[in-house]
Amino acid sequence: MTKRVNNEVVFSVKNLQKSFGDLQVLKDINLDIHRGEVVVVIGPSGSGKSTFLRCLNLLEQPTGGEIWFDGENILKYTKEIDAYRQKVGMVFQLFNLFENLSVLGNVTIGPLRVQKRNKEEVEKEAMELLARVGLADRANEYPSRLSGGQKQRVAIARTLAMKPEVILFDEATSALDPEMVGEVLKVMRELALSGMTMVVVTHEMGFAREVGDHLVFMDGGYIVEEGKPEDVMTNPQHQRTKNFLSKML
Amino acid sequence: MFGLNFGFLSKYWIYYSSGLWMTLKLAFWTLIFSTVIGVVLGMIRVGKHKVVNTVIDMWISFIRGVPVMLIVFIVYYGIATGLPSFWAGIVALTVNSSVYIAEHTRAGMQAVNKGQMEAARCIGMSHLEGNMYIIIPQAIKNILPSLANEFILLIKNTSIVSVIAIQELTYKSSIVRTNTFRAFEPLIVSAFIYFTVTWILNQGVRLLERRLHRND
Numbered sequence: 050m051t052k053r054v055n056n057e058v059v060f061s062v063k064n065l066q067k068s069f070g071d072l073q074v075l076k077d078i079n080l081d082i083h084r085g086e087v088v089v090v091i092g093p094s095g096s097g098k099s100t101f102l103r104c105l106n107l108l109e110q111p112t113g114g115e116i117w118f119d120g121e122n123i124l125k126y127t128k129e130i131d132a133y134r135q136k137v138g139m140v141f142q143l144f145n146l147f148e149n150l151s152v153l154g155n156v157t158i159g160p161l162r163v164q165k166r167n168k169e170e171v172e173k174e175a176m177e178l179l180a181r182v183g184l185a186d187r188a189n190e191y192p193s194r195l196s197g198g199q200k201q202r203v204a205i206a207r208t209l210a211m212k213p214e215v216i217l218f219d220e221a222t223s224a225l226d227p228e229m230v231g232e233v234l235k236v237m238r239e240l241a242l243s244g245m246t247m248v249v250v251t252h253e254m255g256f257a258r259e260v261g262d263h264l265v266f267m268d269g270g271y272i273v274e275e276g277k278p279e280d281v282m283t284n285p286q287h288q289r290t291k292n293f294l295s296k297m298l
Numbered sequence: 299m300f301g302l303n304f305g306f307l308s309k310y311w312i313y314y315s316s317g318l319w320m321t322l323k324l325a326f327w328t329l330i331f332s333t334v335i336g337v338v339l340g341m342i343r344v345g346k347h348k349v350v351n352t353v354i355d356m357w358i359s360f361i362r363g364v365p366v367m368l369i370v371f372i373v374y375y376g377i378a379t380g381l382p383s384f385w386a387g388i389v390a391l392t393v394n395s396s397v398y399i400a401e402h403t404r405a406g407m408q409a410v411n412k413g414q415m416e417a418a419r420c421i422g423m424s425h426l427e428g429n430m431y432i433i434i435p436q437a438i439k440n441i442l443p444s445l446a447n448e449f450i451l452l453i454k455n456t457s458i459v460s461v462i463a464i465q466e467l468t469y470k471s472s473i474v475r476t477n478t479f480r481a482f483e484p485l486i487v488s489a490f491i492y493f494t495v496t497w498i499l500n501q502g503v504r505l506l507e508r509r510l511h512r513n514d
């Protein structure tokens with residue numbers, strides 16, 4: 050993609066491990082994520098992709114290794130966790146829009162209640178964000194009245210409202226009807242072009258190839274292979290990558 | 299069925315109205331207290347403190363396993379012996395109702411999708427803020443109908459405190475029965491009053507539910 054990826058490292062993940070009881074899901078993950086970069090994570094079901102993302106924003110507490118964000122070891126955080134999460138947004142497979150709030154309420158509640166910003170300014174920004182994802186006319190609707198694709202676009206606007214440095218996408222289009230995948234990918238593509246740092250778990254190989262700057266193939270709790278999406282996809286080095294890709298493409 | 303005579307009402311209607319008033323007062327205060335206690339119990343129960351949860355669970359299953367009338371006796375004759383019967387009755391009914399409300403609260407909180415709290419945490423809310431702004435508003439919507447139903451049950455349950463001579467509707471209708479030497483009609487009248495009150499409340503609950511689900 051024609052945009053500049055900085056050399057500045059936002060995330061530096063070192064020997065990351067995560068176990069649930071006896072089950073070690075992440076065994077040894079090492080990865081640097083640069084500002085403005087779109088890192089696409091692929092891999093078979095159960096390989097730990099979601100767990101990896103959830104470790105990055107501390108929804109899960111890693112059981113080993115280090116995660117550095119903007120030069121700080123976030124695994125040392127205790128009280129700072131809530132403030133940290135404002136900088137790292139997350140978009141879920143099942144949207145998780147706040148069901149008790151309108152579309153506008155979903156987008157404004159973070160800036161209003163967490164960042165305690167001025168209401169007028171927040172609402173103005175929220176309307177701009179909704180316009181950006183093409184949903185300005187649905188601002189007063191409740192989530193239950195929206196289609197899946199619309200919900201996901203609201204969820205993206207909700208995340209953007211916090212002005213995060215990085216956004217994590219966990220299979221943001223997997224729960225959508227096929228005809229709605231495109232509208233969400235379009236928003237994600239525009240976001241990538243605007244220079245947002247993104248970590249994207251997805252099965253959309255076209256998106257990975259076109260928008261991704263770096264492709265990571267995970268399997269069995271390890272990063273088995275990584276590199277430029279084009280290279281990994283056309284010329285995978287490991288047998289497991291080949292097997293996986295042959296099923297996906 | 300023949301020879302029913304409601305003529306006594308012209309003289310005794312005041313017994314029914316004062317009895318009904320007492321019934322409503324009992325139900326009202328019990329609802330207030332048991333809601334506060336039950337919601338607090340239920341919210342604590344949703345937390346992760348194992349020992350506390352076990353104690354609450356034991357309390358709830360104990361109260362559910364004991365007849366309400368026995369609770370009334372225990373409170374009035376055993377524990378709160380200094381209390382006027384009116385308040386002893388309310389305490390006993392509160393002990394009973396609050397455990398059901400605690401269960402409704404727990405269920406109502408747990409019925410809120412787990413992803414809601416995660417999304418709240420992901421925009422930087424603390425656990426407390428997530429509860430305040432996201433989980434509890436949704437839980438209230440789940441709980442309100444069962445709370446209203448609990449109130450309807452309460453209207454009927456208050457009849458039990460007639461055993462400690464609180465002069466509510468059932469107690470009064472017994473007096474009317476004794477005074478008029480009529481067995482059937484005085485009871486029919488009080489049954490009709492209970493039914494009317496609960497029926498009206500039921501309609502209210504339905505309206506409430508429809509309003510709550512407007513945005514679903």
Ligand SMILES: Nc1ncnc2c1ncn2[C@@H]1O[C@H](COP(=O)(O)OP(=O)(O)OP(=O)(O)O)[C@@H](O)[C@H]1O
Nearest residue numbers: 069072074092093094095096097098099100101220
């Ligand atoms: N909270 C948890 N408790 C116990 N086990 C968990 C938990 N979360 C995930 N796991 C397990 O960790 C493994 C990896 O799960 P994860 O969701 O990270 O995989 P994934 O790569 O995202 O898979 P998918 O493509 O199906 O989403 C699975 O075996 C899963 O059962």
Ligand SMILES: [Mg+2]
Nearest residue numbers: 098099100220
């Ligand atoms: Mg997953």
